[in-house]
Amino acid sequence: MGNFSFSAMLLLILTMFIFSMEVSTNPLFTFCSDNSINYTTNSTFGNNLKFVLDSLPSNTSSTGFYSTSIGDGAGHVYARALCRGDALVTSCRECIKNASRDVLDGCRTGEAIVWYDNCQVQYSFQNSSLMVYTGKFPDSNDNEKNISNPGRFNDVLAFLMNNISRNAAYDSELMFETGEVKFNKKERIYGLVQCTRDISGDTCLNCLNSALQDLNGCCGSRTGGSVLSRNCNVRFQMYKFYNGSDSPLIYPEFPTGDRWSMGMIMGVICAAALVVALLIGSRFIYTRLKKRKQIDEERSQTTLLYELASPKEVIITQEGQLVASQEFPFLDLPTIKAATNDFSDSNKLGQGGFGTVYKGVLPNGKEVAIKRLSRKSWQGLEELKNEVILIAKLQHRNLVRLLGCGLEDDEKLLIFELMPNKSLDFFIFDSEKRSKIEWKTWLDIITGISRGLVYLHEDSRLKIIHRDLKPSNVLLDQDMVAKIADFGMARIFCENQNTANTKRVVGTYGYMAPEYAMEGLFSMKSDVFSFGVIVLEILSGQKNSGFYQTKHAQTLLAYAWGLWNDGKELELVDPCLLESCSTLEIERCIHLGLLCVQEDPTDRPTMSDVVVVLGSDTVTLPEPKRPAFCVGRMIPVDRSSTTDPSMNQMTMSNISAR
Known part of the structure; x- marks a missing residue:
């Protein structure tokens, strides 16, 4: 009995020792805002x-969560603390105590955050001011340690994290959730998500979705990763790193390669019999529903045809939706099929989120670009309506011209003027093509985009927010004149409306303004942010998304900001541009780009201000403030201080991986 008790005690001590190695007693990172x-x-x-x-x-x-404030005026302090949902009372108290001490001793600024494995503490002189990500990066050796089946791994990981994110946002009082899922016979993926409890469920889910995008960008197909932010955090590993037990989620995929037991065979037979019975019993209902859907589609298309062909003026509701437009030309389906050689792959120009673009030749010999929207998508039908009614009302040198449309059977088609030089991204990110373009052409492209946005925001009869401005949506004609395209995501504002909110965030990661990505808030300043990213990409020849893979910084914005602060901003510029440019013009464009990507929308200039600056070298520009999601300095970590051999350095950034 004595030997048994001693063995049990030894096992308990060993277990506690192993568990203690999982939880870091040092802060993951301390951020002191400058x-x-x-x-x-x-x-x-x-x-x-x-x-x-x-x-x-x-x-x-x-x-596990506490938020408070004290004082007023210059002495006003807001503070907030959060413990991981699985932390015990004693470990929570000890973690908050250590974190409070670290942030007090390590910072002398008006706002700061410190992150531990088990908790985070933050304070500020103003309420809800910090929007910052942090995380850990692997060294170059760990970068080689990828999962052998990355496609399935990413699908299973997304299945796990999306499930527990929804539970945390809407079903958990602690806004905390863990889970595990079987990856294969021997391995499982373990996940954890958490939000602070002073935000709504929708805001929590938006924050988690944004963090999961970052997680996928850095850590897809790796053995672990984490993203920490002010309002939420996410993490996954191939080992269990949290307390408590979970019933593993089952990834919805039919098992293959396993031995079938009699019970499994009987289960499949019973399931098949049930399915057959349901199919027979529901055949009549299915037929009626299908017929009703066809009738609804015909009515919808008829209504849309009426709206597009009606000579009425545009009617704008309070929500900014259009319900009618002026007369607009339609092309019949046989003409469009003949123009594209029946949508031949040899005529394909590209493919986007809503369909494919083909080159076509009309009967009069005119070359056009024809966008074939998704045949079965109601969303595609709405996009066609949005684009046709919008572009039919807009005419500007720097907007792509819509020549007509087609709506017949299941086909939804848009006919545009053909842009021989395709889109801007073909030139920005191709070193060979970049070297053939002089600075004056790049400056004209930047100016053209800005003038197109001024027209959308201020000069047209409608106030329009594009919401998906990126290099692939800027087309170039034969003279390299920039033309903004793809208005399927655009929103129309009423005359006195300046901002709007949506629960459905659309756009492209890397070009979305932070207030839009995190909170669903968008305005003209959202397009200004996207424009600023494009300017910095043109100057550097580098993509903002994916820049974390370089040795310089975790985002292009962080890299540009660091060079600006060091007085080395010209190092951002592609050397081939410096051969044909004016240094003053280049510096002003860098300055302008940084002004456009500032975190606070009110600090960003309007697009009319941008056009004025581009047209004059005498306008005085204010100093830019820190860009959104831009924190970028590398901090070495002692390899002997961690039990995870792949965790060799720590970086403050918007993504992390192990």
């Missing part, structure tokens, strides 16, 4: 901060 006030220890702000931080451990440990 874009805020500084304070002294004995100042009112400093005294209030110390008082608030001292109160966090006891107030947070009982519930």
